[in-house]
Amino acid sequence: MKSLLYLISLLTVLSLNGCANQAFFSPTNERDPSEKVSRVYSLSGNHIAYRLFPASNSPQRGTIVHxxxxxxxxxxxxxxxVWLTQHRFNVLTFDYSGFGYSTGNATDKAAYLDAISMLNFINQYNHQPLFVVATSTGSNIFLRAWADNPVAIDGMILDSPFSSYIKEAQFVLRQSPFGIMYDWFAQFIMRDDYAAEQSLHRVPSSSHALVIHCQHDAVVPFEFGEHVYQHIKGSKTFMALDDCRHARAMTNEHPHHQQHIAQWLKATEQLVRNQTSVTPIEMIAYQEK
Structure with missing residues (x-):
């Protein structure tokens, strides 16, 4: 997440135009992808770039959307x-509007509509089991979109999650000098119109969930992850980590965490397959006009 001073400045400036939530989004834009990307039309009115990384070996265990x-x-x-392809999972990555090779501007509403569009897109395929990995702000975006558009998902991993733009902004403001004196400012200039906070009770309970959070996360506090875990329903597991930085637990910096996460995915995949008869069908990435 962007620097504290940058976020504080944007909260102040953007509040004048009623769009302070844009302070949460700091996209990198690229003109020329290093590899070919495909695109799908989004409800946001933009074209969303995505890439499919096939499982490295057969038989495939399922598909993961990040x-x-x-x-x-x-x-x-x-x-x-992407390292999960080595464990025989297909991995699909995509960019929200205004990010990378996707068109449009980065806003909370656009990201929400993009999330719904991607859920509908991936749901076209008989590629069960289907898993979602949602990182930090991505958890907020995904959970709200899924609550409003409950397509079939077999498992989800929520990495460093939070569910309220307002509460996260308040936390960030408190990190600045004397911030505790004006953190209340966030509730007047931020909005949770497209956040998951008021919709956690509507998140489908049919999915298996793994919530992971670093205990000393300096960007999204540990208790925000606990809050999400406590309010989602269904089969769930919480993994408290003590040796990582924000949203880095799933990278190659922490192979031991990767091992535990892969074990959870494989065990959940077997549970799903034992519950339903699944015939994997290869997913083919394509360009949608």
């Missing part, structure tokens, strides 16, 4: 999930 965080773009954030 909802990345508030900054960068998918080529920079794919390190958090």
């Amino acid at each position: 909802f990345h965080g508030n900054s960068g773009q998918m080529e920079q954030t794919q390190e958090k999930v």
Whole structure:
């Protein structure tokens, strides 16, 4: 997430135009992708760039869709999930509007509509089991979109999650000198119209969930992850981590965490397959006009 001073400045300036939530989004834009990307039309009115990384071996275990965080773009954030192809999962990464090779501007509403569009897109395929990995702001975006558009998902990993733009802005403001004196400012200039906070009770309970959070996360506090875990329903597991930085637990910096996460995915995949008869069908990435 962007620097504290930058966010504080944007909260102040953007509040004048009623769009302070844009302070959460710090996209990296690229003209020329390093590899070919495909695109799908979004309800936001934009074209969303995505890339499918096939499982390295057969038989495939399922497909994972990554909802990345508030900054960068998918080529920079794919390190958090692309390693899962080595465990025989297909991995699909994509960029929200205004990020990377996607068109449009980055806003909370656009990201919400993009998330719904991607859920509908991936749901066209008989590629069960289907998993979602949602990182930081991506968890907020995904959970709200899924609550409003409950397509079939077999499992989800929520990495460093939070569910309220307002509460996260208040936390960030408190980190600045004397911030505790004006953190109340956030509730007047921020909005949770497209956040998951008021919709956690509507998140489908049919999915298996793994919530992971670093205990000393300096960007999204540990208790925000606990809050999300406590309010989602269904089969769930919480993994408290003590040796990582914000949203880095799934990268190659922490192979031991990767091992535990892969074990959870494989065990959940077997549970799903035992519950339903699944015939995997290869998913083919294509260009949608």
